[in-house]
Every structure is written in C-alpha cells, then in structure tokens.
Amino acid sequence: MDLQSIKNRFGIIGNSPALNHALNTAVQVAATDLTVLIVGESGVGKEVFSQIIHALSSRKHNPFIAVNCGAIPEGTIDSELFGHEKGAFTGAVDSRKGYFETVNGGTLFMDEIGEMPLGTQARLLRVLETGEFIRVGSSKVQKTDVRVIAATNRELLEFTQKGKFREDLYYRLSTVPIRVSSLRDRQEDILLLFRKFVVDFAERYKTSPVQLDEEAKQLLIQYPWPGNIRELKNIAEQISVLSPTNLVSGKEMRIFLPEKKENRMPMLAGAGNTTGEFANEREILYKLFFDMKKDVTELKKMFVEILQNPSLAGAAASFTKESILNDYAGTINDTPVLNTNNINNNTNTGHNNLLAAQNNTGSLPVILHNEDIQLHEEVEESLNIMDKEKELIIKALKKHRGKRKDASLDLGISERTLYRKLKEYDIDE
16 A cells, blocks of 8 residues: 555645655554554644554454553553452452453554553563563453554653663563654645645535635744644634634734744753753753753852962953952852952951841852952752652642642643652652
8 A cells, every 4th residue: 555545544644754754664564563652742643653553454353442541540550451350449349351351452552651650561561571461459360462552742761761661661662663753843744734624624614715825824834833733723723713704814823823932041952852851841940950050160169269379360360350259249159249349348347248148148158358268168959850849749739738730730740640749759748
C-alpha cells in the first residue's frame, strides 16, 4: 500500500518530509511484532499512528484498545491492566480480567506512558520480556500475547535520569521509536489542514467554507501552535461559526488567534527545543537561578581577591575599587554591599551600618573596606530539585488550605500526580 493511500484511509493531511518519514516507519514496522514508542507533543495525532500499525499488522482482526495511563488512578491501574481476583482489595466483589487478558492476540496502545507509576512499570516490563503477568491478589502466572504500542509527550530518557521512569523499560519500549513532528515544524501542512477542517465544518453547519486572504494565511502559518493539530481544528471551527464573512482578513484572524506571549526569560544554552532537557518550566527556572547564583558567587570572590591583592588586577586595572563597589553594591547574590566611600569612618558608624543592613535584609552583608576586608558568606541552601519540589507542594497546599484540586492547578500538575507526590515525599496534609 502506497503512502497516499494510507493518508486517504486514515484521514492524514500533509506532505512534509517529517510526516512522511514517520508514516514510512510505521508502515515498515507494522508487519512485525516489535514494540513501538511514539513520541510527540500533545495534539500531534500519536494515536492515529498506533491505529495504522495495528491495521496493517497480522493482528488487525484481533482487539485494539487504547489506554490513557495518565487518566487511571494509581491505586487501580494494576487492576485495569492485569486484572484482579475477588476480594483482592476493598470493592473487588468479583474477579475481573485486565486489558492484557482481554486483548490477547491484539494490540494495546498505552498513551501517556510516562505517567505510569514505578511499581506498574516493573510489572509491564515483565509482560514485555516474558509475556507473563499475575492478576492482583492472585499467585497464578498467566500468559498473554499482546503487542504494546506506547506513546508519550515527555522525554522519557530524561525521566530515567531522574528516577521517574525505569531505564530498562525505556529501552524495551523504544525498540522502534517514531517521532511525530509538531505542527510548527510542518508549516507547509498548516493551510492544507485548515482547509480540510473548514470544509468539514461547513458541511456540518450547512454553510459555505471560509476563505483566507494573504495576510490571514501568513498569520496562520507564523503562529506557533502550542496545541498542534487539535488547536488548529478548534480555531477552524471558531472561524467557521463566528466569522461574519466568508473571506477572513488578517485583522479578523488576529481576533481568533490567541495572543502570543513574549518569552522574557533569558535563553539557556541548548534549550531551544522545549521537549528536550529542560521541558519542564519549573526546572528551567531552577536551572537559571542556580546558574546565576553560582556565577555571582564566583564574581564576588574574584572582586574580594582583587581588593585584597591589588597585584591580581592585571588587565582589570582600569576598574577602580570605587567603580566596583558602585556597580555591584546591593546586587551580589541578594546580599547587600555596604559602600564605604569614606575610609576614615569611625568604628561605631561601621557597626551601625552593619546592624542596619542586617535588620533590613535578615542576613549579614558583605562589608568591603579599602584597608580591612571582612567577608561573611551565608550557608548555601539546598539546590536539590526534589527538595524544592517538595517545598512548592507544601506551600501550595498551605495556600489552598489542603485542597488538592486547587493546589494541583496552581502547581500546573494533575491531581493524580499531586497525590503520587504526596506519597512519594511523605507529606502530611
């Protein structure tokens, strides 16, 4: 079957090289029983690739089930996947088959595999390695023949380095990786997709398909589409329903497109790809703050050494003690620097300045004198990301008076993930 026939059959629109490469890989691996890991941002259509692989495989007449691992509560996911025996836990009034038992001979698509608890990951690895599983509450080993296709919008390799995902499971799942590119990397396909969507909505709502002028087309192409194809489809439906005319201008298009938020954060080296090492925004902030703190601390030590040993100034001789103090006073590592312009200030005045600075900042300042330099360095706080994450969770719970739902929204994580973190960090609500 040629590529265009597959696109027509599964409703895939686009001709970008990245899309064609991903489709070719899916077609080639379909005839095998290899485990496949589909990687891509949310909304790019990862599930369609799993359906293609199943439909072109020898298992096509057997069951195909899609499971969202992130939507199943941690306490029941083992039962959902592997089944349970009667009385295995509270509420287990009957025995129940899990997905690996009901889909025997077919294909199981496991979406958001990165959200799977570590305990369940170990059981999944055993199924992939040996084809064996045990129901919850049972001691009987059962066999199954299920092809697993996993998908994630996370960088699992980064998760393995943080202990959030098993490294052995990652390499077992990614026997054949397929990366589905984001819509902003397929700009040549945006107008084709938009046209397809507005035609479909015109048929649904019994209207004429909207058209775009050149300015509107350029705005559509230049928009970053963080929600990918799902977001484009929503915008197409809004325009089809709410546009007062069939010809949409650039001015009207700006009304429908969400306003771009400028990123005023300094760019980190190697952080151009938001799905790479620093995919999590909170980790980006931590990395930035820690690097800044380290750099400022080194600068502070260098300035103190120069003031103590003028011979070290060398090429920096053009910078006087006076200019260094003026430029960096009050900005070094959030620690105030008292600029003692008058060398002959008496000891009492210096002592009063020290007390005033300590009262204002809660910490001792760095005092720079031309003759006698005294240095007070605060004890370094913990830079462990897990400690910081625990601290943020505790603050969010206090802020929302123990309401998990509100705290999880404030933290930008799911309520299920928050529940898991509470257990992981042993946090009492």
